[in-house]
Amino acid sequence: MEEKLNDQELEKVSGGKVINDYTDPAGNRHIVNFGVLDLCVGCGACVNKCPMQAIRIVGNVATINESDCILCYYCVDACYLGSILEKETIIPPEPASAQQS
Numbered sequence: 242m243e244e245k246l247n248d249q250e251l252e253k254v255s256g257g258k259v260i261n262d263y264t265d266p267a268g269n270r271h272i273v274n275f276g277v278l279d280l281c282v283g284c285g286a287c288v289n290k291c292p293m294q295a296i297r298i299v300g301n302v303a304t305i306n307e308s309d310c311i312l313c314y315y316c317v318d319a320c321y322l323g324s325i326l327e328k329e330t331i332i333p334p335e336p337a338s339a340q341q342s
């Protein structure tokens with residue numbers, strides 16, 4: 242039976258759990274998320290591999306319960322589509338002209 246995603250769950254699917262957030266010496270901010278990409282077809286192969294029962298299929302997409310996930314990465318290996326992964330977003334520093342003097 243399909244369940245509806247609420248806004249909070251949708252945010253988790255698109256963004257994923259933040260597992261690292263730091264600024265490098267050059268001022269670039271690195272945000273690393275762990276989550277499910279929209280490649281997911283809801284096959285469920287990852288669900289049985291999760292030792293924490295942290296994954297469920299909602300609306301034909303795997304969703305990870307962040308509070309239960311221990312980052313063991315078993316689900317990453319289980320997904321033949323490579324749909325579960327770490328994703329790094331790099332945000333460059335503000336231009337000097339935009340900063341207040």
Ligand code: SF4
Nearest residue numbers: 291310311313314316
């Ligand atoms: S990383 Fe491990 S604990 Fe987290 S969802 Fe995947 S299999 Fe479950």
Ligand code: SF4
Nearest residue numbers: 281282284285287320
């Ligand atoms: S194994 Fe991959 S495609 Fe299948 S439900 Fe899990 S994340 Fe989605």
